[in-house]
Every structure is written in C-alpha cells, then in structure tokens.
Amino acid sequence: MKFKFKFKFGDFLLHLVTTVVIAASVILWVMVMTSDERFSKISDETAAQDSPAVKTRYRNMRGFYAPSQVYVYVKGERYQVHDPKRNLSLKFVQNVEDAELGAIEKVSTDAAAYRKLLNNQHYLNFAYPDQVNFAVLVGSTKKNASRNFNRVFVPVKSSYRYLYFANDQGNKIYRTKIKKGNFAQLVKYVTAAKEREKISFLHLTNLYVPFYAKPLKIKEYSYLINYSSRTYFAAKLLGSDYRKSVSKQGVTTYSSGYSLRLQVPPSGKQNDHQYVYRVYRKMGKMSFSRQLLESASYVKRLGLSEQDLRFFEADGQQVKYVNYIEGYPVFVNGNQVQASVTCEKDLVSVGFNSMNLQIPIPYDGRETTLPKTADLLKELDQIGIKESEIRKIVIGYKVVQDKKRGDLVTLVPTYYIKVAGEWNTLSGWRDARLSNAPQDNETPSSSYSYASSDDSSAESAADSSSASSSSSEAAKTESAPASSSSSSSSPASTSSEYEQKPDTGAAASSSSSSSASSSSSAEGGK
Numbered sequence: 001m002k003f004k005f006k007f008k009f010g011d012f013l014l015h016l017v018t019t020v021v022i023a024a025s026v027i028l029w030v031m032v033m034t035s036d037e038r039f040s041k042i043s044d045e046t047a048a049q050d051s052p053a054v055k056t057r058y059r060n061m062r063g064f065y066a067p068s069q070v071y072v073y074v075k076g077e078r079y080q081v082h083d084p085k086r087n088l089s090l091k092f093v094q095n096v097e098d099a100e101l102g103a104i105e106k107v108s109t110d111a112a113a114y115r116k117l118l119n120n121q122h123y124l125n126f127a128y129p130d131q132v133n134f135a136v137l138v139g140s141t142k143k144n145a146s147r148n149f150n151r152v153f154v155p156v157k158s159s160y161r162y163l164y165f166a167n168d169q170g171n172k173i174y175r176t177k178i179k180k181g182n183f184a185q186l187v188k189y190v191t192a193a194k195e196r197e198k199i200s201f202l203h204l205t206n207l208y209v210p211f212y213a214k215p216l217k218i219k220e221y222s223y224l225i226n227y228s229s230r231t232y233f234a235a236k237l238l239g240s241d242y243r244k245s246v247s248k249q250g251v252t253t254y255s256s257g258y259s260l261r262l263q264v265p266p267s268g269k270q271n272d273h274q275y276v277y278r279v280y281r282k283m284g285k286m287s288f289s290r291q292l293l294e295s296a297s298y299v300k301r302l303g304l305s306e307q308d309l310r311f312f313e314a315d316g317q318q319v320k321y322v323n324y325i326e327g328y329p330v331f332v333n334g335n336q337v338q339a340s341v342t343c344e345k346d347l348v349s350v351g352f353n354s355m356n357l358q359i360p361i362p363y364d365g366r367e368t369t370l371p372k373t374a375d376l377l378k379e380l381d382q383i384g385i386k387e388s389e390i391r392k393i394v395i396g397y398k399v400v401q402d403k404k405r406g407d408l409v410t411l412v413p414t415y416y417i418k419v420a421g422e423w424n425t426l427s428g429w430r431d432a433r434l435s436n437a438p439q440d441n442e443t444p445s446s447s448y449s450y451a452s453s454d455d456s457s458a459e460s461a462a463d464s465s466s467a468s469s470s471s472s473e474a475a476k477t478e479s480a481p482a483s484s485s486s487s488s489s490s491p492a493s494t495s496s497e498y499e500q501k502p503d504t505g506a507a508a509s510s511s512s513s514s515s516a517s518s519s520s521s522a523e524g525g526k
Helices: 002-033 042-047 088-098 111-118 134-138 184-192 230-238 288-301 373-382 426-436 456-476 490-498 504-516
Strands: 069-074 077-082 105-108 123-133 148-155 162-167 172-180 195-198 200-203 208-211 216-219 221-227 243-246 252-256 260-264 274-280 309-315 318-325 328-331 339-343 347-353 355-360 367-370 390-401 408-419 422-425
Touching (some): 069 184, 088 148, 123 288, 288 318, 288 339, 288 347, 367 408, 373 426, 422 426
Antiparallel strands (some): 069 077, 105 172, 162 172, 216 367, 221 355, 221 408, 243 252, 252 260, 274 347, 318 328, 339 347
C-alpha cells in the first residue's frame, strides 16, 4: 500500500508541476505579445475618461473624440509631433476632464486674428480631423456647448489661464478660463516628443491642413488581423433569437423582430467584410451634439477593437470613424472608413468593416517616401483637380494584404485627398480622371503655383461668409463678450486676450510675419 500511495502522490506532483509550467508559459506569451509600447497605459487612460458631467448613456464616449494631430513650436519652428510611448491625444482629453473650466466665451470671427492665434508660439495646437463641439469634450451642461471647433490651443506657460477653441470654418475663436487644473505635464510630454515633422499650414476653402516643405519618410507597419464571424455579430447585435433570409439577389440578412436587421457580406472571394446594421426607431430631430454621442454609442455596440478607433469626420447625417495608427488614419478596402453611422428620422444605419488589427509585428525598418505638399498639388493639378476643389488632405494608411498569409497585412502610408465628397489616394484620383478624361489635346494650365496658391479670393469669400454667419449666429445666441461686439475691435482685443504679457513682443512678431504671408494660402509655405 505504501508503494501505491507514493506512486499516486508522485503522479499528482507531476501533474501539478506540468500545469504550473503551462500556465506560466501562457502568461509570459501574453505579456510578450501585448508589450508593444504604443499600448502602454491605454486602458488606464480610457478608464479615466468617465466623468460625472457626462450622462450615463454616453459614458466612455469621449475617447472616440480625441484630437488626431498635435503641433508645437520648438525654437521658433512649428512641428507636427507624435510620441509612440504616450498617447498625447488621450492625455489631452484626460487633462481637460480633470480641469475645472469657466464659461464658454466667444472671442472673434476675424480672419487676421485667427491666423495670429494659429501662429502663436505660446500655445500647443491640438487639431481634430473635423468639427466637434464642446458637448463631447466638456459636457453639454455649459452654455454655448453646441458651438463647433476643430482646434484647441493649450497654453505652454501655466501662468496663461485660458484654453482657446478655434473653428477653421468661419475663423471662429472661443475661450474658457482654466479655473482649476494644470497642463504642465501635458506640455512637457508634447515638447519632449522625438518624432517631429516641420510644417506650415495650407489654407484650403474651409480648413488649414499641414503643408510639408520636404518629402516625408513614413514608417510601414505590419499587423496580424482577424475577422469576427457573421454569427458573432448577429448574436451581439440582434440577440440569440434571430432568423436568416436570402434575397433573390443573393444578399443575406439576419433579423430580429421588426426593428433590427444585419446585412452580411457575401462569402468567398467577394467577401469585403462590410456589414450594415440597421435599427428602426423613432429618433426625432437630432442636434449635432446628440448625433456625435449617439453615433459613438452605436459604434461601441459593434464589438470592434476600440483601442485605436476614433472620430474621423461628420458629413451631413453621417459620422465616420477610423483606426489611428501612430497618429494617421487607416482606410480599409482602399478608401473606406472602419465604421460610419447615419442617423435619420426613423432609422439608424451603421456600416462597418469587421477587420480587427490584433497584434503588431515588430518594426523592421521599412519606410515609404511621400512627396512634399507642393509636388502633390502639382500632380493633382495635372490630372485636373484644382486646389479650389480640394476639401481635405491627410496622410493615411492603406491596408495591403500579404500575398502568403491571409491573417497578415501591411499598413502602407499614402496621401488621401477629399474631392467632391469622396476620399481617394493620389493614384486612385489619377486612374479615375484618366478613365473619364476626354480624348483631346488639352494640357493643364502652366500658371499653377503652389507657393502663391494665393486664394485671396477664396479667403476673402470665406471671410465674408464668416462675417454673415457670425452676424446670424449673434442674432440667435446671447450677446458675445465685448471683444467680439464689432469686427473692427476684434483683432485688437483678441491679441490682448490670448497673447499675454510679457510675451506680446514675440507674439506680435509672429503676428506680423503671419500678416505678411496672409496673401498666400500656405502659411509660411514659402
């Protein structure tokens, strides 16, 4: 019996040791595969975004509305910066949440004052890819929370006690006083960021975009990906009680009750992984604030990886979201966004791609060289796209499938240009224009010049439209601060407000250089 007991006890020890070794191996594997420094502290930052100021229904939505680009002056030069170790955009959202801010005040709608703020060296510039409003950043309880902006200027010096919010469309400037809060650590992170690209600004019709004076070298990244199954999305979005139907055209749809539908992509080689989720419900008339928050809540339902998923643009009734990798948006299936939400009176429609970027492959040094902005504009002009037609220009990642592995993709950087409401790459627009080009001997105009894209006419038109919009806006809202009571007093009062002593000299210098170059749409682009 002793021999039998010893044998059983040794067998038990063997199983125990084996189990411990396997468990330790799994833990170490998970630690290694998730240790990419881009992801460090993300979960803590996202968790910190809850705030009593946001209604329970919209908790955690602010993370979707973080800025996409950060600009800072270093030794008199303006740079676009990125920190691979810290998510500067989410840290900005955290800092705003932690601060106690005063009332939202309207400052100016003057174009010269706007350029002066844009060129002010004493502020960090956090830029959104499109307009948002105060409701998604500081809550909807404040007066004027429905005002739109696409930039936030954070003072470099803690003695400056105002945040400035600016809207490229209409040159609108707002401000809130920092009653409590400190942005010093955020400023330290931004100014210490090592990945920098010197830029100026190109003024398109209603937007300032980065103007790169030299060719850019952007890193390529590879990722292991996965696609969740049809049944996964059906169960998550429709519940367990759903039925399947196939139309005569071969379109497969899952439904639950009278209000929920899920259209799934075709099988086989034609599978583009594009789904359409429809919810039939009475939405009523929606404000822009509610549209932003509602759309984010629907995206959250999808079960996609949210770690890098952010707001990209709002176009009419549609709000779009993409993944951001190293500060640049990722386009799927060529030029499509990751998710888009359309809110109508009786229907919410959510189109989305099921691709999830799972595990980043260690960087192997591959880079893509992109042309400087001037060359890009010349190439667009040569294929018949004038600068006045361009609405937006961004650097984005195109997803390129690996030829050998179905679960491996490479993110290749390229320019994406928005024209006539559509996004496409430079090569995509070239192919589209060439296929539709008339067969004649017309040649592009040789008078095109990027450095003097001197949209003085376009800019003056924007100024006049902003003046009319601001007057109608003033009629609808409570009276603005005295600084914006008349357009003639706006520039002077604005400069005294956001360029505080003892730094007015430097700021004035920046202003004068800005004014000198105001005839060019590329601010400092020469």
